[in-house]
Amino acid sequence: MRVIVAEARVPFARDGAELHAQSLVTQLRLRGHDAESVALPFHGRKHELLEEACAWRMLNLSSSNARPIDLLIATRFPTWFARHPRKVVWLIHQHRPAYDLYGTPYSDFTGSDEDRRLREQIAAMDSTMFAECGTIVTNAKNTADRLQRFNGIAARPLYHPPPIADRLHAGAYGDYILLVSRLEPLKRVDLAIAAMTHVTAPIRLVIVGDGSRRAALEREAAQRGAANRITFAGALWGDAVADLYAGARAVLYAPFDEDYGYVTLEAFLAARPVITATDSGGTLEFVRDGVNGLVCAPDASALAAAIDRLAGDRALAERLGRAGHSAARTITWDGVIEQLLG
Amino acid sequence: MTPLRILILEAQVPFVHGGAEILVRELAAALTARGHRAQIVSVPFTDSPREELLAGVEAWRLLDVTKAAGGDVDLVIPTKFPTYFASHPRKVLWLVHQHRAAYELAGTRFSDFAHTPRDVALRRRLIDIDTRALRECVGHFTIARTVSDRMLKYNGIASAALYNPPKLAGRLHAGPYGDYVLTVTRLEHVKRVDLTIDTFEKTTASVRLLIAGDGSIRHELSEYIERRGLRDRVTLLGRVDDERLIELYAGCRAVLFAPYEEDYGYVTLEAFLSRKPVITARDSGGTLEFVADGVNGYVCEPTPDALAAAVNRLAADPALAASLGERGHGVAAPITWDHVVDRLVAPQAVPA
Numbered sequence: 179m180r181v182i183v184a185e186a187r188v189p190f191a192r193d194g195a196e197l198h199a200q201s202l203v204t205q206l207r208l209r210g211h212d213a214e215s216v217a218l219p220f221h222g223r224k225h226e227l228l229e230e231a232c233a234w235r236m237l238n239l240s241s242s243n244a245r246p247i248d249l250l251i252a253t254r255f256p257t258w259f260a261r262h263p264r265k266v267v268w269l270i271h272q273h274r275p276a277y278d279l280y281g282t283p284y285s286d287f288t289g290s291d292e293d294r295r296l297r298e299q300i301a302a303m304d305s306t307m308f309a310e311c312g313t314i315v316t317n318a319k320n321t322a323d324r325l326q327r328f329n330g331i332a333a334r335p336l337y338h339p340p341p342i343a344d345r346l347h348a349g350a351y352g353d354y355i356l357l358v359s360r361l362e363p364l365k366r367v368d369l370a371i372a373a374m375t376h377v378t379a380p381i382r383l384v385i386v387g388d389g390s391r392r393a394a395l396e397r398e399a400a401q402r403g404a405a406n407r408i409t410f411a412g413a414l415w416g417d418a419v420a421d422l423y424a425g426a427r428a429v430l431y432a433p434f435d436e437d438y439g440y441v442t443l444e445a446f447l448a449a450r451p452v453i454t455a456t457d458s459g460g461t462l463e464f465v466r467d468g469v470n471g472l473v474c475a476p477d478a479s480a481l482a483a484a485i486d487r488l489a490g491d492r493a494l495a496e497r498l499g500r501a502g503h504s505a506a507r508t509i510t511w512d513g514v515i516e517q518l519l520g
Numbered sequence: 521m522t523p524l525r526i527l528i529l530e531a532q533v534p535f536v537h538g539g540a541e542i543l544v545r546e547l548a549a550a551l552t553a554r555g556h557r558a559q560i561v562s563v564p565f566t567d568s569p570r571e572e573l574l575a576g577v578e579a580w581r582l583l584d585v586t587k588a589a590g591g592d593v594d595l596v597i598p599t600k601f602p603t604y605f606a607s608h609p610r611k612v613l614w615l616v617h618q619h620r621a622a623y624e625l626a627g628t629r630f631s632d633f634a635h636t637p638r639d640v641a642l643r644r645r646l647i648d649i650d651t652r653a654l655r656e657c658v659g660h661f662t663i664a665r666t667v668s669d670r671m672l673k674y675n676g677i678a679s680a681a682l683y684n685p686p687k688l689a690g691r692l693h694a695g696p697y698g699d700y701v702l703t704v705t706r707l708e709h710v711k712r713v714d715l716t717i718d719t720f721e722k723t724t725a726s727v728r729l730l731i732a733g734d735g736s737i738r739h740e741l742s743e744y745i746e747r748r749g750l751r752d753r754v755t756l757l758g759r760v761d762d763e764r765l766i767e768l769y770a771g772c773r774a775v776l777f778a779p780y781e782e783d784y785g786y787v788t789l790e791a792f793l794s795r796k797p798v799i800t801a802r803d804s805g806g807t808l809e810f811v812a813d814g815v816n817g818y819v820c821e822p823t824p825d826a827l828a829a830a831v832n833r834l835a836a837d838p839a840l841a842a843s844l845g846e847r848g849h850g851v852a853a854p855i856t857w858d859h860v861v862d863r864l865v866a867p868q869a870v871p872a
Contacts, residue, residue: 182534189527189559191589214534216564219583229582236579237564238572242534244736 179248179519180212182239184257186220186230197341197440198270198317199253205511211519220256224286224293227256227273227300234259251518255300258307266518267308268336269316269325271437276300277328278435284364305329313520318438320459335463336517337509340440340447345417348449348503349424351495354382354409355485356426356450358419358441361389365433369455369478371395373430374404376482379489381407383430386422388413423448427495428488432476435459443509446470446502451495453484470502523555524594524865527585529603531576532562538706539786540616542687543663544599547614547864550857556865561585565602570632570642573602573619577649580605597864598657605653612659612864614682615667617783622646623674624781630710651675661863664784666805681809682863683855686786686793688766694795694845695770697838700728701799701831702772704765704787707735707756711779715801715822717745719776720753722828725835728752729776732768734759769794773841774834778822781805789855792816792848797841799830816848 183206185199199215206213216239220230237260239250250265252258255273258265275285276297287293308314308331315336316322322333340346359365367385374383385395385408392410399408414422423429429445432455442461445452452471454461467473472487474480488495528551530544544560551558563579566572585596585606596611598604601619604611622643625631633639654660654671660679662668668679686692705711713731720729731741731754738756745754760768769775775791778801788807791798798817800807813819818830834841 180535189561189585189588189593190525190557212535216532216534216562218563218579219561219585219588221584221587226584229584233563233579233582236575236582238566238575239534239564241568242564242566243536244568245535247534 180242180246181206181214181249181251181519182247182262183213183215183251183253184234184239184260185215185217185253186234186255186257187217188221189219198338201338201341201511202251202268202514205515208511209515216257216260222273222275224275224296227276227296231256231259231300231303235261237261249519252311255304258304258311265311266520267311267314268518269314269321269333271321272304272324272328273300278324282434284434301328305331313518315517318460319463320435321437336514337438338514339506339509339511340444342416342420342444343447345420346444346447347420347424348499349421351427351492351499352425353380354384354426355428355430355453355489356384356386356422356445357430358386358423358444359431359433360387361385361391361395363391364436365389366476367391367395368398369432369476369481370430371399371402371404371408372478373481373485374399374407375402376479377407377485377489379486381427381485381489383408384411384422384426385409386411386414386419419444420448423450426450427492428453428471428485428499430454430481430485431461432458432474432481433461434476436461443506446499446506449496449499449503451488451498451502453481453488455481464502464505468498470498470505472498523557525588525591526551526556526558526595526597526865527588527593528558528560529580529585529596529598529606530560530562531565531600531603533566534564539784540600543616543684546684546687546857547597547860550861551865554858554861554865559588563603565600567619567621567632573622573642573646577602577605581607595865601650602653604650604657607656609658611657613654613657613661613679614860614864615654615660615662615671615679617667618650618670618674619646624670625710628780630780647674651677659864659866664806665809666781667783680863682860683784683809684857684860685852685855686790688762688786688790689793689852689855691762691766692790692793693766693770694849695767697773697796697841697845698771699726700730700772701774701776701834702768702791702796703729703731703733703776704768704790705731705733705735705777705779707731707733707738707741709737711735711782712822713737713741714744715778715824715827716776717741717748717750717754718824719827719831720750721748722824723753723831723835724828725832727773727831727835729754730757730768730772731755732757732760732765766794769796772796773838774799774817774831774845776800776827776831777807778804778820778827779807780822782807789852792845792852795842795845795849797834797844797848799827799834801827810848810851816844816851
């Protein structure tokens with residue numbers, strides 16, 4: 179089949195959603211399909227959202243150079259505004275500041291009448307577009323719940339392996355906790371730094387990733403006197419990250435209401451237990467407290483207690499990590515593509 | 521030099537991979553090699569049905585290319601219709617082409633625009649809005665003189681041609697002047713491959729034609745060769761990889777490339793970098809910016825007889841082919857990416 183995977187991205191930025199779309203293109207090609215990505219610039223500032231949606235609506239992707247395109251796979255706002263007779267949505271997310279993030283510090287929408295109307299308009303337009311689509315699945319259960327709550331559409335989650343799945347492997351349960359994340363407010367890395375000030379065991383925190391909050395987070399680590407126990411490794415890719423997973427005692431990942439997050443699955447595929455929070459969203463679809471990780475209240479002392487527990491009990495870390503591995507390995511691209519192509 | 525954050529604007533035709541796509545990627549690599557941060561913004565383009573042309577214009581007008589992760593975009597470089605409809609205070613055009621079916625191709629067999637009031641009105645409108653968007657650019661460059669001439673004629677805008685080396689530059693090399701003539705082309709009507717094939721009905725020499733490339737009319741051409749009884753003389757190789765192509769260039773007697781009004785065409789420069797003469801037609805457009813008749817190749821009437829005469833002359837005289845090819849090399853060798861980058865990022869980019 180000739181398939182287009184539609185994505186939207188900020189120029190010069192890299193994030194999980196982009197990797198998701200690129201992986202899908204790669205995996206479709208591996209299975210003999212002619213797949214190509216279409217990616218328009220997207221910024222997500224509220225006063226530009228309608229124009230960005232409108233730009234996608236201008237695209238008629240039903241054919242290219244006089245040959246039909248069989249299927250369009252939309253992934254995130256506003257890719258489902260494109261015109262195509264056979265659209266499938268594999269939902270990564272709607273425009274979250276207009277949806278679930280509204281009313282939190284992570285949204286630029288205020289309580290003004292104007293902003294309320296804009297939010298309602300976006301949700302209504304999304305619903306109209308979703309009605310044009312055949313199959314709608316989501317990347318995670320959290321995403322499906324949100325789709326049900328805001329747009330009244332029932333959809334199943336369709337899980338996929340993380341991009342570095344093939345590189346991940348298990349090593350020794352070492353003397354550091356690993357955190358892999360873009361350094362953005364929603365990822366709540368400050369909480370992990372605060373937790374380290376409560377940790378009593380002789381264990382370090384290694385933070386992989388970069389983002390707009392990096393300088394502030396490094397300052398915070400220094401101010402709290404934890405700089406010698408926290409390493410900012412910067413953005414790393416591929417084997418460099420896989421090797422860090424392999425040698426970690428555990429992985430700490432406690433963002434606010436994450437949708438899916440490759441980190442949980444990456445940790446499990448490296449047989450590492452995951453420490454997460456009760457409000458972290460997508461991580462909870464996989465992490466079971468005391469089975470393959472530890473689920474804590476989203477506060478520094480609770481996270482610190484979990485870190486101390488795994489730092490003091492290597493056998494526990496290994497047992498939980500192995501259980502995680504069994505859960506994650508059943509998620510395959512074959513299953514994903516079969517569902518999407520129907 | 522301050523490193524710039526640059527977006528190159530591309531019209532994407534999904535599942536079609538041609539010269540312009542390579543050009544844009546090479547430009548991004550050349551900008552990056554010079555210390556800039558460059559990324560490509562691709563928006564799908566379709567001209568079918570034709571009303572979608574205006575939707576494509578609108579899409580580019582709606583998108584914001586002034587901002588990126590971590591700050592402002594310093595410079596955008598539009599390339600084809602309709603990418604120059606993007607808005608940015610520093611828009612430096614490197615024009616590959618406008619929508620040619622509405623320009624010089626209109627009225628030819630290569631265009632779907634006819635002489636009906638509706639079509640004429642749409643053409644006028646496209647040219648008119650093109651002119652306005654092109655005027656917004658602070659620098660005007662094109663990939664070839666043919667393209668500059670066209671922009672001057674239809675849009676009244678002066679520009680400088682800024683040539684780039686072909687992708688295989690640096691890897692192409694000369695070999696023996698063998699017993700075949702090479703054509704490298706996409707198999708589309710506008711490339712006029714049928715004329716090239718007909719030529720070999722008229723050649724007397726024992727020289728063969730090899731055609732590298734694929735396209736929508738491959739099957740049609742294959743039947744055409746069969747019908748003309750030219751199967752022993754003309755071979756469609758289909759798409760070949762870079763290694764094979766380099767060897768095909770290295771071993772040929774000459775390159776024949778006679779499309780209709782080609783804008784630029786890497787084939788001429790690739791042939792010259794392989795020290796091979798180029799046989800072309802006087803209405804082939806961009807090839808004529810480099811091919812000088814009797815100096816580094818032959819410029820013929822676009823007829824099988826005229827092209828065949830040129831083929832025969834080179835078939836009979838390998839030393840002549842070698843000396844013409846050598847002079848072609850002298851034309852192609854000075855064309856570099858550094859020069860292209862210098863002009864496009866110059867602070868006050870203005871045509872020379």
